[in-house]
Amino acid sequence: MSNHKKIPNLNAPDISHSNDNTVEISRRTALKTIGASAGALAGMGAGAGALSGLIGSAHASDEPIRIGFQVHRTGIGAAYGRWYDRTTEAVVKKINSEGGINGRPIEIIAEDDGTDPKRGAEVVEKFATKHNCDVAFGTLFSHVVFGSAPRAGELAIPYFVVSEGHHVASGKLNRYTLQPGITDVKSQVEAMAPFINENLGKKVTMIFPDFAFGHDHRDYFTQAFEAVGGQVLEKIAIPPTETSFSKYFPKIPRETEVIYHVMVGPAVLTFVKELGEFFGPSRPEIFGFIDSLEAVDLASPGLEFLDGTYFWEGNPRYAQEGQSEFDKAYREAVGVDENGASISDAKDVSTYAHMFGCWETLHVVKAGMEASDYSGPADRQKLIEAVEAMTEMPHSLEHPQGAKLFNGKTHQVFGHQYISKMTDGKLVLAHTTSIEDTLYEDEVDYTSMSF
Amino acid sequence: MEFGPHLFIASLEGAITAAVLALTAVGLSIVFGIMRVVNVAHGEFFMLGAVLAWWITSLIAGHPALGFGVALVAAPIVVGAIAVLCNRLVLNKINYEPERTIVATIGLLYVIQQTTLMTFGPEARPVEAPFNKRIALPWFEFGESGFALTWPWGLSTTTYKLAVIVAAILILLILWLVLTRTKIGLIMRATQLDSEMAQAHGIAVNKVYAMVFGLGAALAALGAVLVVPIQQAHYLMGGDPLLLSFIVVIIGGLGSVLGTVVAAVLIGMSDGIISVFFTPTLAKILATLLVAFVLIFKPDGLFGRRRE
CATH class of the missing domain: 3.40.50.2300 (Response regulator)
Incomplete structure (x- = not known):
């Protein structure tokens, strides 16, 4: 029970400092200086007490947490891949500047899967066997997820997909495959x-x-x-x-x-x-x-x-009236302007409705690793159990798209959906659904499956 | 949609496919006919044409027709020059031996494709059409009030799509005139009939080969420039034209320009019509099946001349 309560606690320091520092430069400098203490605060919230949290980060070496990033650099998913890449880079920078995970920095090992299921499975295999990754992450296209997930299950490497497909919650995959950062x-x-x-x-x-x-x-x-x-x-x-x-x-x-x-x-x-x-x-x-x-x-x-x-x-491309401070900070961190395009090139339009999933998923991985006191591949099962124990994820800088509800049994997250109307060449938010509108009956209970 | 208008729109779509396919396949066909080279990299020359068209149009500001006009001339020339270079650096060095040229052009395919990926990138990029007006097409019916014209829902095309068909016909006519009415055409035909005898008569066969290889690639590029405002440039777009071109060239008869054009119309139209009424996959299945039957019953193609 204590597990899912930790998430709001973990979030607290981040929300407060993003509130305090709305100006870009001061926020960044604040992040750097606060970094170390934020890590310690997170540790305090995560463990049974401050002591165990500090011990946790003490025995963890400086060895980075290695996250295998399966990215669609080429093939039909290339446009998504480019932005999943940028979002991932931004979130890793944020987490590392706040002290990393359990005191260890994140290292991303990115491999192109060509948006191809067969290569997808090979990439997952390389993460597990060659690169010694702690987890695999980031796949979008559903046929690549279908092609890769069985291999992730066989190799017992947690596989965090950012895909939208219903395959995770349908029960067709396995206990090692989770989708905690994007709805299906x-x-x-x-x-x-x-x-x-x-x-x-x-x-x-x-x-x-x-x-x-x-x-x-x-x-x-x-x-x-x-x-x-x-x-x-x-x-x-x-x-x-x-x-x-x-x-x-x-x-x-x-x-x-x-x-x-x-x-x-x-x-x-x-x-x-x-x-x-x-x-x-x-x-x-x-x-x-x-x-x-x-x-x-x-x-x-x-x-x-x-x-x-x-x-x-999935997430409004154009900055809307009454935009949340979280969306503002997230947009800025990833380098997206108020029209949803790259800050450096207005013609380079983002995949804004999907890429927040990378940002949120890595925050879930962080929360899961901190809750399970993750120290290496031997703790992979503990990590999955810690994520499965999660439920509510409040609207925050960790979850800038909106509040979420995670279902540990189906390994799938649920959240608000947005309907926009195209008005004078821009998308204007017309309707926001509640999370309840998106719920359906469980089709599987992964927690009852063995590892 | 009713059957009549449905068939009409399917035929229109088929005609566009056929027009672009004819240009691309004729390029492949003359390269094979004259040089006996099976050019597996042909689709990549098509892709290069489209990518260059995007690059050129993005450099030239002003009315889209301006950039497109430049691309229409410059892209085929540049692609032709690249092909001449490939011929000089690779095909010439291996003496145009059939097996080795196939392997060598497969290599060229990957080199060109991956170079494009590394420079142009993996995105699809649009090229604006020089003009593009939607035309609603009328349909006739015999109702209670007798003969009447109606404008069924969705029965339409665009001026640009019609222009592609007209342009392809014009280019093919010019090509036919060059091949049959000019001295260059004569030299090319002589080389095709017997390259050794042509060489004995003082024709610089190597130069002819270089020119033909360049011309073949330029035709593919030209087809691509025409189609890119309808499709978009993408580094993987060469695959389908290559497959369809081979199908067309085999059905038409290797090396026969007339056969290639007839087969392109046949395959293009049936692809359009079968895709609309059934599925695009079925269209490809039937086309490939047709190739098998042609190879079994008429191995030289519908218009191919039997060689000794």
């Missing part, structure tokens, strides 16, 4: 279905990529939408490597009231542009997952028709 498709679409039904229309045509992630959308949205009285007229699957899309659109039935689109891969901009060309001036309502335009500049020519359409966003 099933919970997202369950929260979207009532909104679409009430505000946009009752007859939907779905367009989605033809692999595990798209199939999650197809299956769980259809289920959720029919449950609220809507109807899915047509389900159009598109291979994720497709480059031209006009030929798929004639399958959209004439009586369609709402287009539901979610697309990934390098050709997403073409996809959305051709969708606009297909409909011309007489489009139906359109509801998209921002995946269809992640890393794409919304001011690109041909996207004007999206004005007035709605998007699911």
